[in-house]
Amino acid sequence: MITWDCFLSLVIDTDVLGRRIDRDAGQYAAVSAAATESLFVVAGPGSGKTTALALRVLRLVFVDGVDPKGILATTFTRKAATELRSRILSWGDLLRRAILADPAITTGSTGLEDELRRLDLNRIITGTLDSIAEQTLADYREPGTQPPIPLDKFVADALMLRLGIWGSSGQRRDQDTNFSDYVQYLRDKNWLQDMLEACRDTRDRLLHDQVNVDMFEQNATARYPGASILCDAVEDYAVGLEERLVMDFAGLEQVFLHRLNEGLLDRFIDEIQAVLVDEYQDTNLLQERIYFALGRAVIEKGGSITVVGDDDQSLYRFRGATVELFADFPRRLLDQHGITARPIYLQTNYRSTSTIVDWYSEFVDLDPAYSPARVGGKPRLLTGRVGSYDNYPVLGMFRPNAQNLLI
Numbered sequence: 327m328i329t330w331d332c333f334l335s336l337v338i339d340t341d342v343l344g345r346r347i348d349r350d351a352g353q354y355a356a357v358s359a360a361a362t363e364s365l366f367v368v369a370g371p372g373s374g375k376t377t378a379l380a381l382r383v384l385r386l387v388f389v390d391g392v393d394p395k396g397i398l399a400t401t402f403t404r405k406a407a408t409e410l411r412s413r414i415l416s417w418g419d420l421l422r423r424a425i426l427a428d429p430a431i432t433t434g435s436t437g438l439e440d441e442l443r444r445l446d447l448n449r450i451i452t453g454t455l456d457s458i459a460e461q462t463l464a465d466y467r468e469p470g471t472q473p474p475i476p477l478d479k480f481v482a483d484a485l486m487l488r489l490g491i492w493g494s495s496g497q498r499r500d501q502d503t504n505f506s507d508y509v510q511y512l513r514d515k516n517w518l519q520d521m522l523e524a525c526r527d528t529r530d531r532l533l534h535d536q537v538n539v540d541m542f543e544q545n546a547t548a549r550y551p552g553a554s555i556l557c558d559a560v561e562d563y564a565v566g567l568e569e570r571l572v573m574d575f576a577g578l579e580q581v582f583l584h585r586l587n588e589g590l591l592d593r594f595i596d597e598i599q600a601v602l603v604d605e606y607q608d609t610n611l612l613q614e615r616i617y618f619a620l621g622r623a624v625i626e627k628g629g630s631i632t633v634v635g636d637d638d639q640s641l642y643r644f645r646g647a648t649v650e651l652f653a654d655f656p657r658r659l660l661d662q663h664g665i666t667a668r669p670i671y672l673q674t675n676y677r678s679t680s681t682i683v684d685w686y687s688e689f690v691d692l693d694p695a696y697s698p699a700r701v702g703g704k705p706r707l708l709t710g711r712v713g714s715y716d717n718y719p720v721l722g723m724f725r726p727n728a729q730n731l732l733i
Contacts, residue, residue, distance in 0.1 A: 327387070327388050327389055327390070327391045327438070327441070328388055328389060328425060328431060328438075329389070330358065330385075330389050332425075332431060333384075333385060333388055333389050333421075334347075334348065334358075336421055336424050336425070337357075337381060337421075339424070341424075342420055342421065342424045343417055343420060343421070345377060345381065347377070347378070347381065350374065350672070350674055350710075352367075352369075352373070352378075352670055352671050352672040352673060352674070353374055353377065353378045353381075353672060355668075355670045356378040356379075356382055356632075356670050356672070357378055357381045357382050357385055358385070359382070359668065359670075360390070361386055361390040361392060361599075361600065361628075361629065361630060362628055362629070362630055363630055363668060364621075364625070364630040364631050364632065364659065364665055364666070364667040364668070365630070365632040365633070365667055365668055365670055366633060366655050366656050366659075366667040366668065366669045366670065367632065367633065367634040367635075367670045367671075367672065368635070368636060368637070368669065368670070368671050368672070368701050368704055369634055369635065369636055369672040370636055370638070370671075370672060370673055370674075370675060370707045371636065371638075371639065371675060371677070371678075371686070371707070372675035372676055372677030372678055373672035373673060373674055373675055373676070373707075374672060374674075374676060375604070375634050375672055376406075376409060376410060376413060376604075377413075378634070378672065379399065379410060379602060379604055379632075379634055380410060380413040380414050380417060381417070382602065382632065383397055383399055383414050383450065383600075383602065384414065384417060384418050384421060386599075386600055387418070387445070387447070387450075388418075388421060388425075392599050392600060393449075393597075393599070394445070394446060394447050394448075394449040394450045395449040395450070395451070395597055396597055396598055396599035396600065396629075397450045397451065397598075397599065397600045397602070398451040398452075398458065398598050398600070398601050398602070398620065399414075399450065399451065399452045399601075399602040399603075399604070400452070400453060400454060400455050400458060400602070400603050400604065401452075401454065401603075401604035401605055402454065402604065402605035402608050403454065403605075404453075404454055404457070406604065406605065407452055407453045407454055407457070410452055410604065411450075411452040411453075414447060414450060414452065415447050415448065418447040419447070422442050422445060425438075425442060426439060426442055426443075451598075455579065455613055455616065456476070456575050456578060456579065459474075459578050459579055459581075459582035459616075460473075460474055460476055460578060462582065462591060462594050463578070463581065463582060463585065463591075465594070466590075466591050466593055466594045468590070472571060474573050474578055474581070475571065475572045475573065476572075476573050476574065476575055476578050477567075477572055477573065477574050482526070482574045483522055483526065485563060485566060485567065485570075486522060486525050486526055486529070486559075486563050487518075487522055488566075489562050489563045489565075489566035490525050490559035490560060490562050490563040490566075491518070491521050491522060491525060491559055493559075493562065494562060494566065499521075499555050499558070499559055500518055500521055502552070502555055504550075504551040504552035504555060505521070505552040505555040505556065505559075506521075506552070507550065507552050508524075508550045508551075508552025508553050508555070508556060509521050509524045509552070509556070511550060511552075512524050524556065525556060525559050525560055525563070528556060528557075528560055529560045529563065529564070529574070529576065530574075530576045532560065533576040533577065533579070533580050533612055534576060534610040534611060534612050534613075535610065535611050535612075536611045536612055536615065539557065542557070543557040564577070576612070579612050579613060579616065580612065582616060583612065583615055583616050583619065586616065586619040586620070587619060595620065595623045596623075598620060598623065598624055598629070599624060599627060599629040600624060600629050600630055600631075600632075601617065601620050601621050601624050601629075601630075601631045601632070602631075602632045602633075602634070603617055603631070603632070603633045603634065604634045604635070605634070605635055606633040606634060606635035606651075606652045606655065607635035607636055607637055607639060607640040607647070607649050607652040608635075608640060608641060608647040609635075609647060609648075609651050609652065610647050610648060610651075611648065611651065614651050614658075617631070617633075618658075618659075618662055618663070621659070621663065622662075622663055625663055625665050631659070631665075631667070633652070633655055633667075635652045637649050637652055637653050637699065637700050637701050637704075638690050638700065640652070649699060650699070652701075653699065653700065653701050653702075655667065656669065669701075669703070671704065671705050673705045673706070673707055673708055674707075674708045674709075674710035675707055675708065675709060675710055675711070676710045676711055677711065678709075678711065679709075679711060679715055679716075679717045679718070680709040680711070680717060681717050681718065681719060681720055682720060683707055683708070683709045684709070685720040686707060687706050687707045
C-alpha cells in the first residue's frame with residue numbers, strides 16, 4: 327500500500343482530513359505504532375480517542391496492508407459503534423480518493439490503483455461485543471443448527487418470572503420466606519419486582535464475573551438459606567432458555583467464549599489480524615476472556631490487540647465491569663500471553679474550557695483512597711482548546727450528607 331509518511335501527510339492535510347495528529351504526541355504514537363505492536367491507550371475525556379482509534383484502523387489498512395475483514399473493532403454502546411464505523415468509512419473514502427487523485431503516489435506502484443478501487447472498508451468488523459458475538463455465532467454455526475436468538479429485557483424478565491420465580495412445576499418460590507428474606511438482604515425489599523431483579527442481576531453477575539456457582543451457593547447458603555432457592559431459580563431459568571433455543575445477552579457472550587475456546591470458531595479467528603477495543607474500562611471478566619481469546623490467536627499470527635479507555639470514566643460496575651481489568655491490562659496481557667502492551671496517554675482535552683479541565687483534574691485528585699485504583703503514572707489532563715470562548719466558572723452544588731442531597 328502506501329508509506330507511513332504519505333499516510334500522515336494526507337491525514338494532516340486540511341484538504342483531505344485535516345487531523346493534526348502530528349501536534350499531539352499521544353495520538354501520533356497510537357496511530358503510528360506498527361501493526362505488530364499491542365497498545366494500552368489511556369484516553370482522558372475529550373482527548374480524541376475516537377479519532378485515534380479510527381485512524382489506527384485506517385493505518386492498518388492503507389499502510390500495513392491488513393485486509394479489512396481481518397480487523398475487529400468493538401466499543402461499548404451501539405451509538406459509539408455507529409460513530410466509529412461512520413468515521414472509518416467516511417475518512418477511508420476521503421483517503422482513497424486523495425491517493426487515487428495524486429499521480430505521484432500511484433505512478434510506479436504496481437497494482438496500487440486497482441487494489442484501492444477493490445478495497446471494501448465495509449468488511450471491517452465493527453459493533454458492540456454482543457452484536458459481533460450474535461453475528462459470528464450465526465455466520466459460523468454448525469450445519470443443521472439455528473442462529474442464536476437473543477431475548478430483549480422484557481422477554482427475558484418474563485421468562486425469569488415464569489421459569490425461575492414461579493417455577494415451571496408450580497414451586498412458587500416467591501412465597502418462600504427464606505427466599506423473601508434473602509432478596510430483602512440483597513435489595514432491602516422483598517416485593518415481586520425486587521425478586522425478579524435480584525434473580526436477573528444474579529444470573530448476569532454469575533456469568534460476567536465467571537463465578538463458581540456451586541461454591542457461591544455453598545458459601546451464601548451457609549448464612550442465608552434463601553440463597554440456594556435463588557440459585558435454583560436462576561438454574562431453572564437457564565435450563566428453560568436452553569430448551570427454547572434462546573439466549574439472554576450474558577448467555578450469548580458465554581456461548582461465544584465457549585465456542586472460541588473449543589475451536590468451533592476457528593474459521594472466524596483465522597481471518598482476524600487485529601483486535602481493537604474501545605471503552606475497555608467498562609469490560610467485565612467474561613468479556614475480557616473473550617478479548618484475550620481473540621487476542622491470543624491474533625498475536626500468534628503477528629498481529630496485535632489495542633485497548634482504549636479511561637479509569638476515571640468507569641460507570642458500569644453494576645454490570646460486572648471492573649476498572650481494575652483496565653488498569654491492570656498490561657500486566658494481565660503479559661502474564662497470559664507474554665506480550666508487552668505499550669502505554670500511550672491521550673492527555674490533551676480539545677472539547678472543554680480551561681476552567682472545566684482544571685476543575686476536573688483537581689476533582690479526581692481529591693480522594694487519596696481512590697488514587698491507588700487509577701492507572702499508574704497517568705498524567706494530568708491538559709487544556710488544548712484554541713480560539714476565543716467564554717470561560718464560565720464551574721458551579722458545584724454540594725450537601726453535607728446524602729439525605730440533604732435529596733432535598
